[in-house]
Amino acid sequence: MSKIRFTLFSMKDALFAFGPIMLMVIAVIVAGYYLVDPAPGRTLDFSAGQDNTAYQEFATKYAQELAKNQIQLRIHKSQGSQENLHQISDPDSIIDIGFVQSGSTNQADAEAQGLISLGSLFYEPIWIFYRNKKDFTSLVELKGKRVNVGPDGYGVRRLFTQILSVNNLEESDIQVQQLESSAAAAALIQGKLDVLVMSSASDSLLVQMLLQTPGIKLFDFVQAEAYTRRFPFLSHVILPRGIVDLGRDIPSRDYHLISPTATLVAHESLHPALISLFLQAAKKIHGGANWFSKQAEFPSDRYTEIAVEKQAEKFYKNGTPFLQRYLSFWMSNFLERMWVVLLTLGALALPLSKIIPPLYVWRIRSRIYRWYGQLRSVEHAFDEATSKQRKQIAQEQLQRLDAIEQKVNHISIPLSYAEELYGLRSHIQFVRKRVLGETA
Structure with missing residues (x-):
């Protein structure tokens, strides 16, 4: 002692x-922690899509990535892009972020609704599957056919209507059906539908199944370049010969497709710190090569009519924020917020x-x-x-x-x-x- x-x-x-x-x-640090640029929330609501769709599968992967940083991503099912857009822009909705297809809105409307883009994530080609003895060479041949464009919440209906318009067709020229994708695929196989129009990434199990189903044909957009000039939010992509099954040579030739892109859209109230976190997850999920995109082509600040948020632009220019390269998300966020x-x-x-x-x-x-x-x-x-x-x-x-x-x-x-x-x-x-x- x-x-x-x-x-x-x-x-x-x-x-x-x-x-x-x-x-x-x-006392100063504690006061600053709560008063100077509040910390991001630990729970977010994400509007994805239907079951067994690429949107739903990707949303699950985002939830897994964000969970590594103690952030819970609650996934909400939806009819698709149009419903997601409405939910994100609705001030009474709980949705913070979701997938929206390019071409679903325009820059002026997006700014008025307080929407921001975190960038484009992957190609979502327009797939037009049909049953017919003769190959269709023009969309004019769809006149009078039973065509499924999905429920109203699907983004593909708005886009398909635009495509019909440049072919001098209107919706009244076809027999519009509004079945969900799985039900529509079954109806097409059974002969209850003539044409199924859908927009989805190549990861979609439904797309891969239809590409291998005997009697089901895929429309070849031989005028793809012309479509992309008329609609700047569309891209010309090619489905390579044999990409589905090299051994069976499926498909047996190259197909030209037109494709919008899936974009990650949020309300402007989304905390800036979460933007880089979402984009880090997007880089892991969408950065690889697939049927249509090259390695590291996505995520990208191109292909979106909604203005890309400034924090996202910094990410595309400089990569992961400096502090987050060496510290945990929450520690780096604390230091970034408290630097003053x-x-x-x-x-x-x-x-x-x-x-x-x-x-x-x-x-x-x-x-x-x-x-x-x-x-x-x-x-x-x-x-x-x-x-x-x-x-x-x-x-x-x-x-x-x-x-x-x-x-x-x-x-x-x-x-x-x-x-x-x-x-x-x-x-x-x-x-x-x-x-x-x-x-x-």
């Missing part, structure tokens, strides 16, 4: 000296470093110096006494000196200040000798 008392540094005194300043610093507070505290560090050490020294030495006041009062009482009173006063002051000395002997101070303690004790002896000398 005695070894603990005789130390070079007093933790207790340090806490009294540093404590108030540290409490103030902690931390910079202010850094500026105060120099003056605080000059104030706190003297406070510590004063607290240690004040424990000794206050006894000099007691010694001074002993001398004063003795000096003020008359010659007749001196003997009695001397006895009283000697007792007082004994009491002072006893208390001083129990003072605990760091060894680095022992010189002041021993000086005090020698001065007590000096006063005692003076009192005894006057009474001898």
Whole structure:
């Protein structure tokens, strides 16, 4: 126990000296944490698509990636792109982000609704599957046919209507059906439908199944380049020969397709820190090569009519934010949000470093110096006494000196200040000798 008392540094005194300043610093950091650019939420709502669609599968992968950073992504089913767009732009909706097909809106409407784009993710070709003995060479040949374009929430219906218009056709020229994709595929195979129009990534199991179903043909957009000039949000992609099954040579030739892209669209209220996190996930999920895109072609800031958010543009230009390359998402976000507070505290560090050490020294030495006041009062009482009173006063002051000395002997101070303690004790002896000398 005695070894603990005789130390070079007093933790207790340090806490009294540093404590108030540290409490103030902690209070500033805590206040800044909640008031300066609040932290992103840990739960987000994502509008995807129907079961067994590429939208739903990709949304699940996003949920898995974000879960690695303790963010829960709640996935909501929808009819497709148009419904997703409506949900994201609706101020009463809980949806924060979702997949939207390019061509579903325009830049002016998107800005008015507070929509932002995080970029395009993958090609979603227009697949037109049909049953017919003769190959269709033009969309004009769809006139009078039973054509399924999906429910109203599907983005493909709006796009297909635009495609019909440049072929001098209207919806009234075909028999429009609105079955969901799985039901429509079954109806097409059974001969209850003539044409199935859908837009989906190559990952769609339904697309891969139809490409391998005997009797089902795929429309070849031989005028694909012309379509992309008329509709800038469309791209010309090629389904290579044998890509589905090389051994069976499916398909048996190259097919030209026109394709919008799936984009990641959010409301402008989405926290900026989450944008780079979503794009890091997008890079992992969509960055590989597939039937239509090359390695690292996606995600991209192209192919979207909705303005790409500034934070997303920084990601496409510079990659993952610097701090997130070395720290966890939440730690890097904390430092990015608190840099103003931390910079202010850094500026105060120099003056605080000059104030706190003297406070510590004063607290240690004040424990000794206050006894000099007691010694001074002993001398004063003795000096003020008359010659007749001196003997009695001397006895009283000697007792007082004994009491002072006893208390001083129990003072605990760091060894680095022992010189002041021993000086005090020698001065007590000096006063005692003076009192005894006057009474001898």
